[in-house]
Amino acid sequence: MPGFEVFGKEEEQEIQDVLKTGVLFRYEFAAERQGVYKVRTFEEKFAAFCGASFAQAVTSGTAALKVALAALGVGPGDEVITQAFTFVATWEAILEVGATPVFAEVDATMNMDPANLETKISANTRCIIPVHMLGAQARIEEIVAIAQKYGIPVLEDTAQSAGGRYKGQHLGTFGACGTFSFDSVKTMTTGEGGMIITNDGELWRGMSEYHDHGHDHQANPGGRGGEKRRFVGSNYRMMEIQGAIGLAQLAKLDSVIIAGQKKNKAAFKEAAAVLPGVQFREIIDQDGDSATHLCFFLDSVEHCQRVNEVLAANGCAATYFGANSWHYYPRWEHLLDGKTISREGWPLTARGKRRFVYDPAALPQSAGFIERCLGFQIPVRMSDERLGQMRAALQQAARA
Numbered sequence: 001m002p003g004f005e006v007f008g009k010e011e012e013q014e015i016q017d018v019l020k021t022g023v024l025f026r027y028e029f030a031a032e033r034q035g036v037y038k039v040r041t042f043e044e045k046f047a048a049f050c051g052a053s054f055a056q057a058v059t060s061g062t063a064a065l066k067v068a069l070a071a072l073g074v075g076p077g078d079e080v081i082t083q084a085f086t087f088v089a090t091w092e093a094i095l096e097v098g099a100t101p102v103f104a105e106v107d108a109t110m111n112m113d114p115a116n117l118e119t120k121i122s123a124n125t126r127c128i129i130p131v132h133m134l135g136a137q138a139r140i141e142e143i144v145a146i147a148q149k150y151g152i153p154v155l156e157d158t159a160q161s162a163g164g165r166y167k168g169q170h171l172g173t174f175g176a177c178g179t180f181s182f183d184s185v186k187t188m189t190t191g192e193g194g195m196i197i198t199n200d201g202e203l204w205r206g207m208s209e210y211h212d213h214g215h216d217h218q219a220n221p222g223g224r225g226g227e228k229r230r231f232v233g234s235n236y237r238m239m240e241i242q243g244a245i246g247l248a249q250l251a252k253l254d255s256v257i258i259a260g261q262k263k264n265k266a267a268f269k270e271a272a273a274v275l276p277g278v279q280f281r282e283i284i285d286q287d288g289d290s291a292t293h294l295c296f297f298l299d300s301v302e303h304c305q306r307v308n309e310v311l312a313a314n315g316c317a318a319t320y321f322g323a324n325s326w327h328y329y330p331r332w333e334h335l336l337d338g339k340t341i342s343r344e345g346w347p348l349t350a351r352g353k354r355r356f357v358y359d360p361a362a363l364p365q366s367a368g369f370i371e372r373c374l375g376f377q378i379p380v381r382m383s384d385e386r387l388g389q390m391r392a393a394l395q396q397a398a399r400a
C-alpha cells in the first residue's frame with residue numbers, strides 16, 4: 001500500500017525543482033517561478049492517468065471529500081449514504097458540510113451492498129459515497145445505476161485505491177466525481193494531500209474556487225484571475241512540494257507500486273490458502289485490483305482470533321477488522337455516543353437535541369463479514385525471507 005516505500009531520487013529531483021525557484025505556493029509569483037507549476041502539472045497528469053477531464057488537488061483526502069460535497073451543493077438537511085466499513089474521514093466530511101451520514105451494509109466485496117443501498121435512499125438523499133476500500137472495487141456499475149434511477153450524484157471515495165480499475169476504467173471516474181488521499185499509508189503519497197477528479201467542468205470550477213477562498217477562477221480555469229466571488233469558500237490548497245512529490249509517485253504507480261503489490265499479494269494468497277475454510281474477499285475484477293491488501297473470511301470470530309494469535313506470535317499479525325475502531329461502524333464510539341469538541345455538541349447535537357442517533361447493532365450483514373475477516377497489508381517490496389516467515393506462520397495458524 002505505501003508509496004513511501006519507493007520514495008527516492010525521482011521525488012528528490014522534483015522537490016529540487018521547487019526549491020530552486022523558492023516558490024512554494026501554487027498560485028501567483030509568475031515571474032519568480034520560472035515556469036515551474038508542480039501542483040497544476042500534477043493535476044493535469046493525474047487527470048490524464050485516470051482518464052478524467054479535470055483534477056483538483058487539495059490538502060488531504062478528507063479535504064477532497066469536503067470540497068467535493070460542498071461543490072455538489074450538499075449541506076444541512078441533506079442525507080448522504082456511505083458504507084459501514086470505511087475510514088472515519090468519509091463521514092467526518094459529511095458532518096463537516098452539515099449533512100447527515102446514513103450507513104449502508106457492506107457485502108463480500110467489503111464495500112457497499114447495492115441492494116441495501118437502495119433501501120436507504122430517502123427523499124432527503126443528496127449524495128451517495130461508495131468507498132473502494134483496501135485497494136479494490138465497490139460494485140460501482142450497480143451503485144451508479146441505482147443512483148441514476150433516483151437522480152442522485154455518486155461521489156466515489158477512492159482514497160485507498162488510486163490506480164485501481166474496473167473493466168479497465170479507473171475507479172473514481174464512474175460517478176460525478178472521485179476523491180483520493182495521498183497520506184502516509186496510501187498507494188501513492190505526497191506526505192499529506194488529496195485529489196478530486198471529474199468530467200464535469202462546472203463542478204470542477206466550483207471545487208477550484210471553493211478550495212481557494214472563493215477566488216474567481218473563471219477567467220483562468222484552474223487558477224486565479226477574475227474578481228467576481230460567487231460564494232464563500234475556504235483554504236484547502238496543496239503546496240508545490242506536495243505536487244512535486246505527487247508527480248514522481250504517479251510515474252511509479254502502475255509500473256512499480258501496483259506491479260510490486262500484485263506480485264506480493266499473489267504470494268500471500270497462495271500462503272493463506274492453507275487456512276481451513278478460508279474464503280477470500282470477493283474482488284469483482286482481479287485485473288483492476290490495486291492489490292494493497294489481502295483479506296479473507298474465516299468461519300467464526302473465534303477462529304479469526306485463534307489464527308491471529310498464532311500469526312502474531314510468529315511476527316506476522318494480520319489486522320482483525322472487527323476490532324478496528326477507525327474503519328468499522330459499531331466501533332466508532334465517538335460518533336455513536338455523540339461526542340464532539342464544540343460546546344453545543346454540533347454537528348451531532350443542535351439546540352440541546354441529538355440530530356441523529358445510531359444503533360450499533362443496525363448493520364448485521366456488515367458484522368457478518370467484517371467480524372470474520374482478517375487482512376494483511378501488502379508491501380511493494382518484500383524479501384524472500386519475509387515471505388518464508390509468512391508461509392511458516394500461516395502453516396502453523398492452519399492448525400489453530
Ligand SMILES: Cc1ncc(COP(=O)(O)O)c(C=O)c1O
Binds near residue numbers: 059060086160180182
Ligand atoms: C476511505 C478513506 N477516505 C478518506 C480518507 C482521508 O484521507 P486523508 O487522511 O488524506 O485525509 C482516508 C484516509 O485514510 C480513507 O481511508
